[in-house]
Amino acid sequence: MIGFFVASNPKRMNAGSLKKLITETPIVPNMLFVLLFIILFSPHINAKTDKQNNPAEQLQTKAIEIKKLSAGLYLHKSYKRVEPYGLVSSNGLVVIEKQKAFIIDTPWTLSDTKKLVSWITNQQYELVGSLSTHSHEDRTAGIEYLNGISIPTYAHKLTNDLLKQNTNPIAQNEFNSPHLKLLNNTVDAFYPGAGHTLDNIVVWLPKHNVLYGGCLVRSIQSKNLGYTGEAMISRWAASIDNILNEFTSIQTVIPGHGAIGDKNLLTHTKKLAKHVNND
Secondary structure: OHHHHHHHOOOOOOHHHHHHHHHHOOOOHHHHHHHHHHHHHHHHHHHHHHHHHOHHHHOOOOOOEEEEEEOOEEEEEEEEEEOOOEEEEEEEEEEEEOOEEEEEOOOOOHHHHHHHHHHHHHOOOEEEEEEOOOOOHHHHOOHHHHHHOOOOEEEEHHHHHHHHHOOOOOOOEEEOOOEEEEOOOOEEEEOOOOOOOOOOOEEEEOOOOEEEEEOOOOOOOOOOOOOOOOOOHHHHHHHHHHHHHHOOOOOEEEEOOOOOEOOHHHHHHHHHHHHHHHO
């Protein structure tokens, strides 16, 4: 009865009624103390326990990761929670040529972009530019910061147009041709056509025989095309063919999300696009 009274009438319990309850109710004092402690503090205990047992609460963020792939080529991986997918990783690159560094796709957040720039500086490299492969936040979140510290930023004209439409900061430099070569021709940006988005580009790194596919290319583990809210699925497979025809010596393919692979990622993505398009 004590537990029911306290739980049902928490606002009526004043000093007088509590004293009366203690003096008139035949109950062991220690038991009463324990009961009152549970009533008063269990909400806080439960909240803490729920948070500890909830992986979503524990994994709101994850530190940026930077991994050396080969001499002069680093993978940066940043994270963000995206519903309903949960914590999602995003790939980008840092290309080094004669102590000069070039970022391909900024990290997913301003904070991680700052950390990546600090890492580049600490490695004694000179950051000379950044290229974003389409307009989504996982490719462009750091543009405003890089512009602010006078680092040249690059994007396709279609990407800048979309950024403007959404009132987001734009790249300082844009191109509207099939190719843009940067960093002494070691970075070759190529527009193969629409797919994941209207503006998606890929980047060929001839010194490494690496194709950075961005979000146009899906990882081999992917069972679908991912986010297609702005996709042009009917053109996706043809854009993959354009990549295969343009670059014939691809050995490594890096998708925008997920594990690195080989040319099979291109044919896998093409199959996924054809399957959706035929449904």
